[in-house]
Amino acid sequence: MSKESRKFNFNDLNVSWGIGAIRKTFKRGNDGRKKACRNFKIWLTVTLLMLAVIFFMQFFAPYDPYEIDVGNIMSGPSPEHILGTDYLGRDLLSRLMVGGVRSVFTAILVVGVNASLGTLIGIVSGYAGGRADLVIMRITDMFQAFPRLIFTIAIAAMLGGGLGWSVLAVCAVGWTPFARLARAQALSLKERTFVNAARVTGQSRPAVLFKTILPNAVTPLIVEASMDVGRVILEFAGLSFLGLGTARPYPEWGAMLNDAQTTFMIVPHTALVPGFAILAVVIIVGIFGDSVNEYLSSKEN
Numbered sequence: 001m002s003k004e005s006r007k008f009n010f011n012d013l014n015v016s017w018g019i020g021a022i023r024k025t026f027k028r029g030n031d032g033r034k035k036a037c038r039n040f041k042i043w044l045t046v047t048l049l050m051l052a053v054i055f056f057m058q059f060f061a062p063y064d065p066y067e068i069d070v071g072n073i074m075s076g077p078s079p080e081h082i083l084g085t086d087y088l089g090r091d092l093l094s095r096l097m098v099g100g101v102r103s104v105f106t107a108i109l110v111v112g113v114n115a116s117l118g119t120l121i122g123i124v125s126g127y128a129g130g131r132a133d134l135v136i137m138r139i140t141d142m143f144q145a146f147p148r149l150i151f152t153i154a155i156a157a158m159l160g161g162g163l164g165w166s167v168l169a170v171c172a173v174g175w176t177p178f179a180r181l182a183r184a185q186a187l188s189l190k191e192r193t194f195v196n197a198a199r200v201t202g203q204s205r206p207a208v209l210f211k212t213i214l215p216n217a218v219t220p221l222i223v224e225a226s227m228d229v230g231r232v233i234l235e236f237a238g239l240s241f242l243g244l245g246t247a248r249p250y251p252e253w254g255a256m257l258n259d260a261q262t263t264f265m266i267v268p269h270t271a272l273v274p275g276f277a278i279l280a281v282v283i284i285v286g287i288f289g290d291s292v293n294e295y296l297s298s299k300e301n
Contacts, residue, residue, distance in 0.1 A: 033298040040295035043288040050284055054100040063091035065098045065251045074267045084269045086259055092273050099251035099274075104281060106163070107232040110170050114232075115225045117171070118178025123217065125179070126186025127209055137183070143176045152235055153244065161244040163252075169244075170235055174228070181224055185217030219296050227289035230282040237278050253278050 063081075069089030076084045083092040125136040143151070152169045159165035189195055190213060198212045239245035240254025241261075248255065253274040260270035 036291070036294040036298040040291045043284075043291040047284060047288045050281065051104070054104050054281075057097040058101055061091075061094040061097045063094040065090060065095040066249055067091075074263060074270070076267065076269065083273050084267065086256070086270050087263050092256075092270065095251035095256060096253070096273055096277055099253050099256065100277070102163070102246060102250070103236060103253040103278070104233060106167065107229055107236055110167055110174065110232050110236075111225055111228050113171055114174035114228070115178050115221060118175035119182045119214070119217075119221055121175065122179035122182025122184075123186040123209060123214060126183035127190050127205075127213065133183070136179075140176050140179050143173055148173050149235060149238065153239065153242065156239055156244040161239075161247070163246050163250075166236065166239045166245045169239070170232060174232065177224060177228070178221060181220055182217060185220065186213055189213050189216055223289070223293045223296060226292045227286070230285040230289070233278065233282055233285070 067090060069085065069091075072081065072085045072089040074085060074087055075081060075089075078084070081091050081093065083096065085091055086095070121136060121140075125133045146154075151173050155169035155172055156166050159169060186209075195208060195212055198208045203211070236245055236252075237254030237257065240252050241257045243258060246252035246255045248259075256274035257271055260267075260274070264271045
């Protein structure tokens with residue numbers, strides 16, 4: 001057969017193999033998105049259930065968490081006191097149930113404040129640019145020059161300790177990661193076509209900033225906030241353990257660790273009970289943060 005009479009065959013290009021490879025790629029992408037969505041829904045449900053349990057269990061405490069019982073000082077787990085008692089005979093289960101709200105929801109509130117303040121500072125800095133951006137970022141660098149926990153402890157110690165001052169100390173440092181992240185988003189978005197279109201239509205600077213840039217910059221900020229909750233819980237527990245957080249006799253998981261440091265070698269359960277509670281909450285919140293990151297990343301892709 002001559003070259004002129006030979007018919008063109010698509011199989012020579014192995015088109016079917018190329019189409020099959022493309023289909024497999026899309027299938028893997030869809031499977032990854034479905035898996036990320038499923039994990040996000042599962043851990044969102046687990047996290048919400050955990051928060052609901054922590055909030056409502058304070059109303060079902062079997063004993064008064066402040067009641068001192070000299071006849072049951074440092075007793076082990078028993079039918080009367082399921083998790084035992086502390087060095088003053090106070091029921092550990094009751095203190096654990098009542099103190100969960102103070103330990104967890106205070107951290108969530110602080111993360112909300114940090115995220116709001118840091119986002120506002122960051123997007124204004126990134127959008128304004130120039131000297132304003134330079135000054136704001138140098139102030140941010142000043143706060144980030146020291147290790148976060150050490151700086152928080154120093155501020156809380158100078159302010160005198162207590163829940164209110166410890167909240168202020170954590171907020172004084174915790175806004176900086178959100179500010180840097182928001183600034184980076186603002187810098188990358190402010191010259192995009194849709195932002196320029198918003199300017200051309202006559203929108204004011206605040207309108208462009210909060211109606212156009214902020215909604216498109218919020219995804220990484222949500223991820224950062226979800227990952228920051230566990231870190232703040234540990235910071236509050238650390239401050240209370242050092243005597244700079246919740247004051248006695250109020251029940252709080254970090255303060256319970258502080259109470260147990262002198263009796264831990266004799267009755268280990270006084271430290272293990274709040275320690276495992278903090279560990280469980282931080283692990284669940286951390287996995288939820290990872291699932292949020294995977295879910296939002298799969299949606300963007």
